[in-house]
Structures are given as structure tokens and as C-alpha cells.
Amino acid sequence: MGRHSCCYKQKLRKGLWSPEEDEKLLNYITKHGHGCWSSVPKLAGIYIYIYISLIIYTLHSTLLHLILYACLPGLQRCGKSCRLRWINYLRPDLKRGAFSQHEENLIIELHSLLGNRWSQIAAQLPGRTDNEIKNLWNSCLKKKLKQRGIDPNTHKPLSHPNDIHPISDSSKPHQPYPPDSHDLFLHHKSYNSDMLACFSFHHFNYPTTTTTTTSSSSLCFNNNIPTSTSPSPSSTTMLHSILPTTVNPTLTLQSNNPHHPLPNTIPHLVDNQALAWENNKDLPDDIKWSDYLNTPFFLGNQMLQTSPSIYATATEVKPETGFLVDDSCTTTTSWHHTHPQLFQPSSDIYSKDVHRFSMAFGQTL
DNA sequence: AAGGGCGGCAACCGCCGAAAA
């Protein structure tokens, strides 16, 4: 059960793909789509067979048909292998090439939140595959973090230079950091499981190449808001988070100020297209989150009063990834330069603001 | 020039959950 029958079939090729195999697979999928992967290897060959046999048909030669069928057996690969080859190599939308510093920092940040969920990390990096990211992490990024004195499994400073966590730890997604005196961690018990699942924050030091110890903060929201109870909004913006889909990872912000509706452009700031958006430079230059956010919001059917603490945190929402805040890594440098109003100094005040922010939610709900 | 070590990378393996039969 659960086993691929193709794995046991004999005479299937394994190992590196030849250019001819690539061409067969590419031609077939480009023209017909992959459909059911298990039938792709057969069909990729059959279509070539049909095409050539039409030519031979004109020659009325049964013998030639037999010879052709014997010589064109299709792709001698299992469907799973075809799928992998397409996804990791042949897909036309792959970026290829070396990872940029921006991408590396983003992967590190995402890994601190998601653990080894490579597919979810890859979803935040257009044109990159989970396999590629996994390889980069195992061969390069883990070492870089260790050199900076950071445990790549926990993203915390290593207590000892050779302090490495067991391999088994890395196979599991990271749980939210336990509260202690060093990390800021808030995990809100659900006031109402339908309204607010939880939101949590952590705050830890991230030594960088430029400074030995720099503040870095991440901010996550998990919110379950039934839209049926929401007032009809003047505009509604769903901020997509990068968190697992086991919880509804969205926060609904609804402006009740008709003069300051939440713009439709906000999703583009925070969803998966952020990188593409950045690459295309197709950005409005005058985005001011404070303008958008500096207005009362409805959270569910409750009005969330304006509060300095909300603005302090809301304006630090990192556009590229939704609910990440990182004021030390270079991932945000370009934004900081082009949109300095998006980023407030964090340091100590950040912790207090996050606290107040969470309390505001609690009181409102 | 030979060969050993190492890193990067492509691809396989095995498991899981969902869907189909």
C-alpha cells in the first residue's frame, strides 16, 4: 500500500537523464501537459510513434511498423522520475543560477519559522525548487550559520562552539520558541478559537557579518476569522502568511474609514508574488503603510481601536513575506532604503510594542 | 600525472495522505 508499482517494474532506466530523454519529456509536456504522471512515460513515446507511423502508413508497410514500435519504446522511466525531472529541471519557469544574498537570507528566515518544510519555503521563492533549497541549506547555509555561532536547527546562538543538536531534531518543524528571558515569545491562548487561533512572536539575536549582535525579530499571526460574521467592509485585505496550512493563516484587516480604504495592492506586498514584484520593479513608489494602517480596523466583527502599539508593529510588517519582521538582515535593506517609512527602529521598544499589541487584541476580543 | 578528499547537485527511496476504484 502506498508503494509505487512503477518502482518494481523492470527495465526502467535510472540515474541521470540523457538529452534525448529530456527532449522527449519536454516535447510531450509542452504540447499535452503532464496529466497523469504514471502515463507520461508511455504517452511520451507513443505520440512519437503515432506521428512517425502516420508517415509509414503511406508506405503500407507492416514490417516497418513493427520495427518502429520496437525501436521507439517511449521513455523508459517511471512516472515519478518524469515528474521529478520536470519539476526540478525542465520546467520553463525555473530561475536557475546562484542564489542571491536576498534569497539566502530569506531562506534562513523562513527556515527559522518553518523548519525543514522545503516545499513551503520554496513557495516563497519563485523559480526555485524545494530540492534546490534543500541542497543549498545542507551544503552551504548550515555551515554559514554555524560560522556565525548560530545553531542551524534552532536558529539560536550556540551555547558552545560545537553545540550541534541531534539530527532527529531537524526532521521536525520547529515549534514556537519556548518563553525564556532571552527570547520574546508570546503565544496567545485562544480567546475564541473561531476568532483568534494564536499569534506568536519571537525575538532573538542574529549575529551578522557586519555587526556581531544585531536585533532581529519575527512576527507571526494566525488568525481564524469567519467572514460571515464580518461587517461588510469598504475594503478587505487578506494578508497571507507563510505558516502551515493546518491553521488558517490569515489576518483580515478591514478599514472602516472610506477615505482610507485598504488598497488592493497590499496583497501584492505580502503574498508569494512579492519577489517577482520586486524583480519587476513594478511598484507604486509612494506606498505608505502608515497611511493605510493608521486608521481603525475591524477584526472580525470587533472594532480595533487605534493604538500606537498597533501602528508600531503593523508598520514593521515585512512586505516580502507577510508577517516577517527583520530589521537586521539584508533582505530588507532595499526596502529600508526605498521605503524607510515602512520600518521603525525596533530594539527594545519593539518588545514592549508587541506586548501592547497583543494586549490590544486580547482586550478587543 | 595520479589519487584522495571534498562539495555541489541530481536523482532515488520510502513514507504519507488523498483520491480513486
Next chain:
DNA sequence: CTTTTCGGCGGTTGCCGCCCT
């Protein structure tokens, strides 16, 4: 409801090329 098939995922392996001795 059970069994089978399939797609997806993460861990791991092994090949290949580069570098050093």
C-alpha cells in the same frame, strides 16, 4: 469500508568535477 494508486514531500545517496597533495 477496504484496497490500490498516485502525487507530494523530506531524507539520503551516489555521481561528478574540482582542488590539493
